[in-house]
Amino acid sequence: MTRPAIAFVASRTEEAQAALAQISAQYAQVPLAEADVIVALGGDGFMLRTLHRHLALKKPVYGMKLGTVGFLMNQFRMDGLSERLARAQSTVLKPLVMEAVGESGGTATSLAFNEVSLLRQTKQAAHIRVSLNGTVKIDELMCDGILVSTTAGSTAYNLSAHGPILPLGADVLALTPISPFRPRRWRGAILRAGTEVKLEVLDPYKRPVSATADSNEVRDVVEVTVRESRDTTVSLMFDPEHNLEDRILNEQFAY
Structure with missing residues (x-):
């Protein structure tokens, strides 16, 4: 399996910065412009900032939850990231x-x-x-x-x-x-x-x-x-068992 070229970004929280140091040492990191995928570590607020900040790069973004709210994120796990990225499903959003x-x-x-x-x-x-x-x-x-x-x-x-x-x-x-x-x-x-x-x-x-x-x-x-927007899109990547479509559907049955 070909390993994707990954660029990591993280929120400024102590937890996210500690995870960034660990995960970037475990997986080879490339500059943002050379990445196949951007992996964002943080919460939903940081994910939105990442989408805005790097929109021009047209790179898919895979988030891992290290924040208060993580509706747009996947669960954080250090191991198996390359395999998770290979299995991930893309959701295209129009702003x-x-x-x-x-x-x-x-x-x-x-x-x-x-x-x-x-x-x-x-x-x-x-x-x-x-x-x-x-x-x-x-x-x-x-x-x-x-x-x-x-x-x-x-x-x-x-x-x-x-x-x-x-x-x-x-x-x-x-x-x-x-x-x-x-x-x-x-x-x-x-x-x-x-x-x-x-x-x-x-x-x-x-x-x-x-x-x-x-x-x-x-x-x-x-x-x-x-x-x-008629000409701007962004791709978010989700683990198949936690895709965004199912999360939104399940919110209709929350009580």
């Missing part, structure tokens, strides 16, 4: 593209593999107009915020906000309000993945709102457009 316009008129563009969320910055509720593909669906949503989630991210913040769990590969997005006050009965929507979501902040000076794509925050936004 969201967030275009956020600030009060000054400048535009910031970011990618999100989990979700794009808008949140109020002060004690006052946010007032947001919601449009889909250029058509206004809600004139004024009064809420703490609103988010757009991918299928892979639907079990994260989206689920905590009582949004739906989306099957992996379903080609849909979740649009979920956060603590909505008006309209009282609206609890969100499931959208086709190709839908362009436009979120306009009403009265942004009195009721300021921030927008976050994964961990990249933009403050004092006046308008945010979200759509699925």
Whole structure:
């Protein structure tokens, strides 16, 4: 069996750094640009940072859990890594593209593999107009915020906000309000993945709102457009017995 060329990256925690020293001594490590696969040691937050940081390399990423949350990770084991990589199944993810316009008129563009969320910055509720593909669906949503989630991210913040769990590969997005006050009965929507979501902040000076794509925050936004990326993908690798599709399915039966 040909051994894959591996580049290891690790979070800054003491546990992850100790594991990095051990595992890189056991397996030959190559520079990131020469790797067949990137092995990330940490938690889900570190996995998201790894995907963003090394996206341009177009390398598959295999995570091993050495953090608090590990939904996107495999179990950490020192031995048998080459065999696990040979057996691993790939899951292709498409990120969201967030275009956020600030009060000054400048535009910031970011990618999100989990979700794009808008949140109020002060004690006052946010007032947001919601449009889909250029058509206004809600004139004024009064809420703490609103988010757009991918299928892979639907079990994260989206689920905590009582949004739906989306099957992996379903080609849909979740649009979920956060603590909505008006309209009282609206609890969100499931959208086709190709839908362009436009979120306009009403009265942004009195009721300021921030927008976050994964961990990249933009403050004092006046308008945010979200759509699925048409040309950017990333491959995550999972052990067959713990693949991401089954994990998302099992979340629907958790109690």
